[in-house]
Amino acid sequence: MSRAQARPSRSISAAELLRFGLPAMLALVLAVFSALAPGFLTVANVTGVLVNSVALNAIVALAMTLAVASGGTDLSVGTAVDLGGLAFIAAVSAGQPVALAVFFGLLAGIGTGLFNALLIARLGVTPFLATLGTLFIGHSLQQLATDGGNPVYVPAGRITPALALIGHGSCLGIPLSLWLVLLLSTGIGLLLTRTRFGREVLAVGIQAPAALYSGLPVRRILALISIASGTIAALAGILLSAHVNAYVPYAGNAYLLDSIGAAFIGTALSRTGRANVPGTLLGVALFGFMTNGLLLIGWNFYWQQVGTGVLILLTLILAFAGRERVG
Amino acid sequence: MTTSAVPPALAMRGLVATFGPTRALDGASLTVAPGTIHGLIGHNGAGKSTLIKVLAGLVTPQAGTIALDGATVTGMTPGRAEALGIAFIHQERLLVPTATVGEALFLGRESAGSRFGIRRGSLRRRAEAALERVFGVTLPKGALIRDLSTAQQQIVQITRALLADPKILVFDEPTAALAQREVEHLFAAIRRLKAQGLTTLYISHYLAEIEQLCDTVTVMRNGRDVAHVDPRQVPEGGLAQLMIGRPVTELYPRQRAAAGEPVLALAGVGVGPGVRDISFTLRRGEVLGLTGLLGSGAKDLVRALFGLAPITAGTVTVDGQAARLKNPTEAVRRGIALVPEDRRAHGVALDLGIRENLTLASLGRLSRWGWLDREAERRRALDLIGELQVKTGGPDAPVRTLSGGNQQKVALGKWLAREAHLYILDEPTIGVDIAAKAEIYRLIAEAAGRGAGILLLSADPDELLGLCDRILVLFRGTIVAEHEAAGTDAGTLLQAALTGGRGAAGAASTVPAHAA
Structure with missing residues (x-):
C-alpha cells in the first residue's frame, strides 16, 4: 500500500520526459548540427547517413533488441555479421549462385545462434558470458579462415548482376537495405507487442523465474531468440559484404557497441522500460547523425567517440532522472 | 500501561x-x-x-x-x-544474496573481524553461535544467502538485528515465512530480550x-x-x-463439494534422498493439507509435482493418466498450477502489468495462430480483477505497486484464468492481511467447488484445519500421519510435525534445518 502511496503526483511530467526524451534528443542533435554545419540537413547528406550508417546498424541493433527483450545481451552479433559475410563471399567466390550464397550466409548466422543457444539454454551459461565466448571463438575462426586476417575479395569475373542487386539494388528509389530495415522493424515490432511469443519473451526478460513458474518454456524461448539474433545479424553481414564485394575480417565488431548502445538507450528511454523497436531505431539514428554531424563540423575521428559517449551518458542521466520520479 | x-x-x-x-x-x-x-x-x-x-x-x-x-x-x-x-526487521528481505551467512550477519559491524579484513573462520564460528543462541538452528556452513529458503533468510536477518544490541x-x-517451531524460537528470544529490558x-x-x-x-x-x-x-x-x-464474517468458507474422481494419485513417490515412499490420492473438489517443519520434505515434494525437481521413484497419476512431470511446462499442460511460497520471486513478475501477469499462464487460449487477441486479453484480465477483487488503479499497473495480498491474488488468478485441475498452494497467505486472507480462502474454496483438487502446503494449523478436508503430516521425508480435519486439532498436528508422531517432544531439536 505504502508503495503505491509513495508515488507522488508530479510523475506526469517525468513520464512524458521518458516518452518523448529520445525523439527530443534526436531533434536537438539535428537542430544543433543544422545550425553548425551547412551541409548537414541536405537530402544528399541525410540519405547518405541513412543508407551508409543507419541501415546496417539498425539491422544489427534489431537483432540486439530481441536479445535485450529476453533479458540478455548478445555480444556475438558482430561475429554473426562476420561469419555471415564470410560464408556468403566464400560461396560467391567459389562460383555458387548468389541465392545459394545468401542461404550459406544465413546458415552461418543460424549456426552462431545455435551455438549460443546450446550454451545458454542447454548448459545454463548467462547470455553475456556465452556470447562473449562465441565472440572470441568467432575471432579465431576468422583468423584461421583468412590466414590471419586477410580480406577476401570477390574475383572480378564473379561479380554478377545478382550480387550487385543485393549490394546496391533499390526499389522505388529506396535502397534494399532500408527496405529490409522496414521489414524487420515491422516484423520484430509486431512480434514483441502483438504475439504470444513476444509476450513470453518479454516475461522471460523481465523476470525469468516467474516465467518458469508460470509454465513458460524458458529455455526454448531463449534458444529461439539466440538463433533469431544470429540470423538477423548475418543478414547485415551479407548486405555489407555484397556492398563492397568483399569480406573484411572482424568488420562486424564495429556494429557491436552501437547496437548495444541503441538497444539499451531505446529500452531506458521508454515509458515501460522494455526493449522496443521504435526506441532502438531512434537510438541508431541518433548515433548515426551524431557521428555524421561531428564529422561535418570537423571533429576528428577520436573525438567522435567522445561525442557518442557523452550522448549516451546524457541520455541515461535523463532516463534515470525520469525513472526516479516515475518510480 | x-x-x-x-x-x-x-x-x-x-x-x-x-x-x-x-x-x-x-x-x-x-x-x-x-x-x-x-x-x-x-x-x-x-x-x-x-x-x-x-x-x-x-x-x-x-x-x-x-x-x-x-x-x-x-x-x-x-x-x-x-x-x-532502533533496529528494524522487515518483511522484505534486505540481505545481500551473494553474501555468506556469516558475512550477512556481521557486514558493516565494526567487530566483524580483525582490523585487516574479515577472518572467515572466526566469522563462521560466531555466525553459527549466534544462530544457535537465538533460534536453536544450524544453517549450512558458509551457505550463500540466495541459496537459503525464505525462512532461513529471515532467521539470519533477525539474528543480525539482535547482534546490534538495540x-x-x-x-x-x-514470522510470515517461518515454520511453527521457528516462530516459537523467535517468541522465546523476544521474551528473553524483554526480560533484559x-x-x-x-x-x-x-x-x-x-x-x-x-x-x-x-x-x-x-x-x-x-x-x-x-x-x-x-x-x-x-x-x-x-x-x-x-x-x-466467517474467515473460512464452509461450502464443501462432494469429492469426485481422483485428480492426483501418488504411489511410492520419492524425490532425491530426502523424500521417500509418498502415497496419497487427491480427489476433485477436495482440499488436502500438507504440513511439516522445515526439512520435512514437503517443499521438495511440491516442487517435484510441478516439474521443478525430478521425481526419482514411484508413479504419479494425473487425471487418471500416468504423468512424467519433467518440467513446469509439462506440469501446466497436465492442468497443474502452483502458487509458490516466494511470491515476489516466483509467483508474480513484479515489473509486468497486472493484466500481463494474469494472462501469462493462459496466453495460448488468448491467441490465434500465435497472435494475441488483445481485446479478449483485456476483458479476461478485467473479469479476473473483478472476481479476485484486486485493489488497483488499473489493469496495466505493474504488480510491484500492489500490496502483498493483492499480489497474491494475482499469483492465484493467473491459474484461475487457465481453469487448472489441480492447485498446489505453497503457503498461500504468507504476509497477507486478514481481509485479503479471507478473500484468498474464498477463491480456494470456489476453485474446489468447481471441481479442482487443492493441495495446500501450510505451516499454519488454523489455516489447515479451517480449509482442508484431510491433512497429511510429513516428517523427515515421509507421511507420518493423516488426519480428517474435522477430527483433529492444532496440537495433534503440531505434535506429529515435531516428533513424527512418535510422541517424544525432545525429537524436535534433531530435525535438520537444511533448505526445504
Whole structure:
C-alpha cells in the first residue's frame, strides 16, 4: 500500500520526459548540427547517413533488441555479421549462385545462434558470458579462415548482376537495405507487442523465474531468440559484404557497441522500460547523425567517440532522472 | 500501561503524512512503555507501514512528534534511528544474496573481524553461535544467502538485528515465512530480550501471535490509532473486529463439494534422498493439507509435482493418466498450477502489468495462430480483477505497486484464468492481511467447488484445519500421519510435525534445518 502511496503526483511530467526524451534528443542533435554545419540537413547528406550508417546498424541493433527483450545481451552479433559475410563471399567466390550464397550466409548466422543457444539454454551459461565466448571463438575462426586476417575479395569475373542487386539494388528509389530495415522493424515490432511469443519473451526478460513458474518454456524461448539474433545479424553481414564485394575480417565488431548502445538507450528511454523497436531505431539514428554531424563540423575521428559517449551518458542521466520520479 | 513517572520508550503523537491525495497517516499516535512487547495491527493501508517508515526516518511526516525516553527527536533519518538504538526487521528481505551467512550477519559491524579484513573462520564460528543462541538452528556452513529458503533468510536477518544490541526492536511481519517451531524460537528470544529490558514493537497480521505475545496492542485504521487494548482482555475475534471496524464474517468458507474422481494419485513417490515412499490420492473438489517443519520434505515434494525437481521413484497419476512431470511446462499442460511460497520471486513478475501477469499462464487460449487477441486479453484480465477483487488503479499497473495480498491474488488468478485441475498452494497467505486472507480462502474454496483438487502446503494449523478436508503430516521425508480435519486439532498436528508422531517432544531439536 505504502508503495503505491509513495508515488507522488508530479510523475506526469517525468513520464512524458521518458516518452518523448529520445525523439527530443534526436531533434536537438539535428537542430544543433543544422545550425553548425551547412551541409548537414541536405537530402544528399541525410540519405547518405541513412543508407551508409543507419541501415546496417539498425539491422544489427534489431537483432540486439530481441536479445535485450529476453533479458540478455548478445555480444556475438558482430561475429554473426562476420561469419555471415564470410560464408556468403566464400560461396560467391567459389562460383555458387548468389541465392545459394545468401542461404550459406544465413546458415552461418543460424549456426552462431545455435551455438549460443546450446550454451545458454542447454548448459545454463548467462547470455553475456556465452556470447562473449562465441565472440572470441568467432575471432579465431576468422583468423584461421583468412590466414590471419586477410580480406577476401570477390574475383572480378564473379561479380554478377545478382550480387550487385543485393549490394546496391533499390526499389522505388529506396535502397534494399532500408527496405529490409522496414521489414524487420515491422516484423520484430509486431512480434514483441502483438504475439504470444513476444509476450513470453518479454516475461522471460523481465523476470525469468516467474516465467518458469508460470509454465513458460524458458529455455526454448531463449534458444529461439539466440538463433533469431544470429540470423538477423548475418543478414547485415551479407548486405555489407555484397556492398563492397568483399569480406573484411572482424568488420562486424564495429556494429557491436552501437547496437548495444541503441538497444539499451531505446529500452531506458521508454515509458515501460522494455526493449522496443521504435526506441532502438531512434537510438541508431541518433548515433548515426551524431557521428555524421561531428564529422561535418570537423571533429576528428577520436573525438567522435567522445561525442557518442557523452550522448549516451546524457541520455541515461535523463532516463534515470525520469525513472526516479516515475518510480 | 503504566502511570508512573517513567517516560514511554517511544511516543509518536499526531502524525500526519500525505502522498498526493492520499492521507496515509491522519493524526496517528503510538505510545510504547519501556520493556514491553507492543503489538501494532491494522490491515493493509491502515497506515502501520507508513508509521514504521516515519520511525525509521524513511518518511518525513508533515506534522507530529516523536520522542524516545521522553526526549523529542526531530529530523529523523535512517542513520539517526540506528544510532538511537532502533533496529528494524522487515518483511522484505534486505540481505545481500551473494553474501555468506556469516558475512550477512556481521557486514558493516565494526567487530566483524580483525582490523585487516574479515577472518572467515572466526566469522563462521560466531555466525553459527549466534544462530544457535537465538533460534536453536544450524544453517549450512558458509551457505550463500540466495541459496537459503525464505525462512532461513529471515532467521539470519533477525539474528543480525539482535547482534546490534538495540534498545527498541521493531518487527514488521517477522514470522510470515517461518515454520511453527521457528516462530516459537523467535517468541522465546523476544521474551528473553524483554526480560533484559528491551522494548519490542511487533507488527503482524497473525492475530493469534499478537494475543500470545504482546502486552499491549494498538489498532490502526484509516491512518489513525483507533484502539488501545490488552490482548488478553479482548474476547475471541475481538482484535479482528477492531481492525476491520465491523464484525468479521466467517474467515473460512464452509461450502464443501462432494469429492469426485481422483485428480492426483501418488504411489511410492520419492524425490532425491530426502523424500521417500509418498502415497496419497487427491480427489476433485477436495482440499488436502500438507504440513511439516522445515526439512520435512514437503517443499521438495511440491516442487517435484510441478516439474521443478525430478521425481526419482514411484508413479504419479494425473487425471487418471500416468504423468512424467519433467518440467513446469509439462506440469501446466497436465492442468497443474502452483502458487509458490516466494511470491515476489516466483509467483508474480513484479515489473509486468497486472493484466500481463494474469494472462501469462493462459496466453495460448488468448491467441490465434500465435497472435494475441488483445481485446479478449483485456476483458479476461478485467473479469479476473473483478472476481479476485484486486485493489488497483488499473489493469496495466505493474504488480510491484500492489500490496502483498493483492499480489497474491494475482499469483492465484493467473491459474484461475487457465481453469487448472489441480492447485498446489505453497503457503498461500504468507504476509497477507486478514481481509485479503479471507478473500484468498474464498477463491480456494470456489476453485474446489468447481471441481479442482487443492493441495495446500501450510505451516499454519488454523489455516489447515479451517480449509482442508484431510491433512497429511510429513516428517523427515515421509507421511507420518493423516488426519480428517474435522477430527483433529492444532496440537495433534503440531505434535506429529515435531516428533513424527512418535510422541517424544525432545525429537524436535534433531530435525535438520537444511533448505526445504
